[in-house]
Amino acid sequence: MIRRRRPRRPGMALLRCSLIVVLIASGARQPTAVRAQEPVVPPADVEDGQRLYLGACTNCHGPDGNAVPGVDLGHGQFRRASSDAELADIIRRGIPGTAMPPGNYTSRQALLIVAYLRSMATTGSKATATGDATRGKALFEGRGQCLTCHQVQGNGSRLGPDLTDIGRLRRVSELEQALVDPAPEVRPQNRTARVVTRDGATITGRLLNHDTFTLLLLDSQEQLRAFDKSDVREMTIIKSNPKTSYRGRLTAPELADLVGYLVTLKGTRSIRP
Numbered sequence: 001m002i003r004r005r006r007p008r009r010p011g012m013a014l015l016r017c018s019l020i021v022v023l024i025a026s027g028a029r030q031p032t033a034v035r036a037q038e039p040v041v042p043p044a045d046v047e048d049g050q051r052l053y054l055g056a057c058t059n060c061h062g063p064d065g066n067a068v069p070g071v072d073l074g075h076g077q078f079r080r081a082s083s084d085a086e087l088a089d090i091i092r093r094g095i096p097g098t099a100m101p102p103g104n105y106t107s108r109q110a111l112l113i114v115a116y117l118r119s120m121a122t123t124g125s126k127a128t129a130t131g132d133a134t135r136g137k138a139l140f141e142g143r144g145q146c147l148t149c150h151q152v153q154g155n156g157s158r159l160g161p162d163l164t165d166i167g168r169l170r171r172v173s174e175l176e177q178a179l180v181d182p183a184p185e186v187r188p189q190n191r192t193a194r195v196v197t198r199d200g201a202t203i204t205g206r207l208l209n210h211d212t213f214t215l216l217l218l219d220s221q222e223q224l225r226a227f228d229k230s231d232v233r234e235m236t237i238i239k240s241n242p243k244t245s246y247r248g249r250l251t252a253p254e255l256a257d258l259v260g261y262l263v264t265l266k267g268t269r270s271i272r273p
Contacts, residue, residue: 041115049116052109054169060099063171065120074120074171084114120171129256130172136261139254144246152265158222159206160243161190165267175262179255182243192242193217195227196234207237 065073149160
């Protein structure tokens with residue numbers, strides 16, 4: 001017995017064709033939607049790159065990377081480099097015939113500096129505009145009470161970091177953040193220590209040096225105190241930051257003025273009122 005083939009319904013054929021077209025189209029778009037991800041740089045590498053940059057590059061490029069005309073390292077604007085590898089090569093070899101000298105860096109160190117430069121573009125875009133430096137100096141020395149912990153060119157306290165050249169070492173965005181959102185921990189070179197001697201005396205001060213046998217502090221009266229560790233019953237290094245935020249204590253224009261003063265502190269004679 002011969003079975004008759006049922007005629008295909010036009011609607012089913014059209015549906016199959018539509019599905020095929022959709023699948024092909026979606027398959028064609030898929031590769032273009034996938035983008036290569038930016039390499040994730042560990043924060044420790046960025047910090048190492050920052051130390052290298054601050055150690056040599058700020059003298060010409062400045063902490064924000066915009067001190068050389070036509071070059072803005074903080075926003076990724078380079079004259080001769082279009083890739084990280086090219087930028088690292090310039091850092092190591094310099095640019096003949098220009099003021100850019102070769103750097104005594106390994107390939108690894110040059111790439112760490114590049115990692116820091118890339119991070120600058122993403123962290124410095126929201127900085128407060130700098131205000132009037134003269135008004136900022138008055139705030140620094142007056143109502144801001146900054147000299148109770150810091151000093152500038154020998155004026156002030158030695159209990160905190162010396163800010164004489166802070167404008168050469170820190171970017172505008174970093175200065176602003178330090179004022180309104182201080183880091184929870186201080187840098188190792190600025191830490192405080194609490195010492196309890198064997199006779200029960202407690203001394204707290206800025207930790208200047210300690211090794212296997214000795215301990216050197218600058219106490220709250222700014223007196224140098226040296227201890228033999230054999231005479232110390234207990235020593236605690238205080239990592240927390242005692243600095244409080246100026247958020248709410250100073251207005252936005254006042255903060256801008258204070259930042260405007262700090263950026264002028266580059267290790268040279270400061271402005272006079």
